[in-house]
Amino acid sequence: MHAETTSKKAVALAAFEGLPGEPGVPKPDPILVADGVVRRFGGLTAVDVAHLEVQRGSITALIGPNGAGKTTFFNQLTGFDTADAGSWTFNGNSLAGVPAHRVARSGMVRTFQLTKALTKLTVLENMRLGAQDQRGENFFRSLIPSLWRRQEDQITERAEELLERFKLDAKRDDFAGSLSGGQRKLLEMARALMVGPELVMLDEPMAGVNPALTQSLLGHVKGLRDEGMTVLFVEHDMDMVREISDWVVVMAMGNVIAEGPPDKIMSDSRVIDAYLGAHHDAPLSAEEAEEQLQEAEAELEIEEKA
Amino acid sequence: MDWNTIFVTTVKAAIGFETVVYALAAIGLNVQFGYAGLLNFGHAAFLGVAAYGLAVTVSTFHLPFWLGILIGLAATVVLALLLGIPTLRLRADYLAIVTIAAAEIVRNIFRSVAFKDIFGGSDGRQNFSGDFFALNPYGPGQYGIGPITFNERVLWVLTVGWVLVALSCALVYLLMKSPWGRVLKAIREDEDAVRSLGKNVFSYKMQALVLGGLIGCLGGFIFALGQASVQPDLFSTDFTFYAYTIVILGGAARVFSPVVGASIFWVLLVFIGNTLSEAVAAGVIPSSIMTVNQVGAVRFMLVGLGLMLLLIFRPQGIFGDKREIALDAR
Incomplete structure (x- = not known):
């Protein structure tokens, strides 16, 4: 089992070898390709993904700060919400405008951020x-x-x-x-596997799961890849992303801003900016500090005169 | 006080004509609301179009009885499709709003002056049940055990009615044990989860709406034939809410609960009503407290009180599973 995990991981990693970390970078064997997917809510553009490819047989993480549009993008791809524009193909078949149940039948199955266990069954x-x-x-x-x-x-x-x-x-x-919250997550994942999917899309599989169960969930996600499935998951837990993903896609303000292997992506300046704000840690020089002080004093004077 | 009369009328109510009509209506509603979670607040309209479909075909257009039954069934299906197509893709509350409005529209069309030639206005239609009673195998007379007897016409209506109740229950039992029923119950719990598992939720909801309507429409036929007449105001919103009461009283999503619920509902109504009337008549309750004319309203108050107590102390209904209700609180 362990040997298999390493070999499948090696295969997946080999596919990403030498790919540049640019948004929308082409993959050798994409299972899912999205082009120009746009979703607006009134004046707010929640999703605007120019191009994205998901490599077959890999575990791809989709990360980004809150409100980046990750879940909305998931909803577009799986037919749970209607995109305003764009096209996407799964195994070469267009799925734009296809209702959710047919997306699932075609082999692309999702889970939900808020677990949907059918409680009275x-x-x-x-x-x-x-x-x-x-x-x-x-x-x-x-x-x-x-x-x-x-x-x-x-x-x-x-x-x-x-x-x-x-x-x-x-x-x-x-x-x-x-069932407990964690068990419901497990049940939802197991239930999705009953569909017999090729691509499993997990929306925050670790949210609200205790650390003991996290390890077993991680094992199950890796197990999906070992069985030849492709996994695309949204997650906030960076440790988990680092541990299991082969490739990371970063979204912010509805756009894909960077892609790359998990060990490099965390130090990408675009990603740090997206999470923490631009220039958050740029050091102040003595002259800059003096300049800011003078500006503030000038403003105060103007206010006093007025 | 005449306890004998009270006893006889109460026992008759348990298996009587109203119980059959409401049981069929509630079985249909149980499919829609209990199993599929559809908030159909216009169930009376399904019985109404069926009853009028039959009555108008036979009495207005002088066409054969069985054609009337077919038209009643067809009208029910058409109504279900009309209500379902625009609303079943939306959130559950939209169906509730549309159905309650549609039921009132249907009732007002039946009683409108403009269509008096067809539907007979507020007087409704008579003279359409001849062929039904011509099929009656029972000779004239009183049938029954001891003091509990029915005449041959009522007995024939009850026989057909209870056969339909039994068939409907068998149908619901088979369906809800099958994977089809499983999808329906899952839709009640969470539509999106079911969609994500590759099921066409819209289609299942539509099937449930049509099936529930068709079972309810059998109640509409019995309603019309048992009284040998139809009036528009029989199919008011009160009817729908009694049917809901019955489903909840028996326990939603249980095969026999609508039948037992209907029986208990009518037993309660008749028993309390008759006991009060007798008590007032015998002077046990002085006229300063209540007159005979007020009995009708007071019995509904008391039945309402009883139902409230039931929901407080047994929220799952008579047949319901307490564990299921406990899940809702989590």
Whole structure:
């Protein structure tokens, strides 16, 4: 298992080898390509992404200060909100304007920042719901259990395997609403896997999760890559970003401002500016200090005269 | 006080005509509200268009009875589509607003002067149930056990009504045990989560609205046939809210709860009403406190009080699962 993790990581890292850290840099084998995606709320332009590619088989982190438009961009890509302009393709197929449920069916599945456990369904029912092409989900076929019973058994088997992997098997018959916040995150991720996705989009998977569970969640995210899935996730926790991501995309004010490997991106001046404000730590020289003092005094004088 | 009369009328209410009508309406509403979480506040309109579809076809246009039933069913589906297409993509409250308005529009069209030739204004329509009672296998007479008897017409209505209730319950039971029902319950919990798992939420909500409307419309047929007449004001918003009361009383999202809820609701109403009337008539309650004319209003107050107590002490309803209600508080 460990050897596999390293090899998959090596493959992913090799793909990024030597790429410049410019926004919108082309990747060798992109699974998701977005062009000119714009979303405005009245006068505010929440998202304005000129070009972005997500490399297949990698873990890509999407970071940025609060209000950078990360979640809004997620919503555009997954069909949960309508973009004002732009196009994006997933595996070469255009997904612009495609409703959310068809985006999910095409293999691009998301989770939510505020976990959406279906509280009055049991954990197992939550899992079963994720499976695709269920015969019993058709109104007329659902009336004849023999038509869907066998498929349901297969789905249950798969669900139980995943629950075991995510250590939720003891909770299978409990209401999802009775789970803790961290367990709900696990359940949501496991449920997304029931869809059989190629690209998993996680919106703040670590928010509100205790440190003990964080480690296990990190392991699961890495596990997704090892199984050949692509992961794109939004996160604020820099330690997590550094630990698991192969590539980092930074957004600020709706734009992608920088990209790069996690160990370099943190020291990129554009990123520091975006997080902390431009020139936040530029040292004051003696002359500058004197100049500022005189300016202030001049202003005071004007005020006194007035 | 005549306790015998009170007892007989109460037992009859438990299985009577109103109980059947409200049970069917509530089963339909339970599919929409209990399982799918759709706030349909215009359920009376579904029964109304079905009842009028049948009555107008037969009595105004002198067409066959079974064609009337078909037109009633079709009218219900059309109403569901009309209500659903613009609102089901929006937040839940929009459906509530649109349905309550639509139900009033439908009722006012039925009672309008302009369409009096078709719908009969506020007098409604009569003379359409002949073919239904011609099918009656029971000969004239009184049927029943001891003092609890029904005449052959009422018995025929009740027989058909309870068969429809049983079939509807069986249908709901099968559906809600299946993956189809699972999607519906999931939509009630969180639409966006269901969308993110590749389900067409709009389509499922529409199916639930149509199915609930169709089950309710069976109640509309029984309502019309049992009284052998239809009037627009039978289908006012009160009807919808009684149906909601019944669903919540029984416990939402349970197969038999609408049936038991309807039964209890009518037993309570009839028992309290008759007991009060008898008590006033016998002078047990002096006329300085209450007259016979005030009994009707007071019984609703008391039933309302009883329902409030139920919701305080048993918020999950009679069949509900207390653990589910506890989840809401988290």
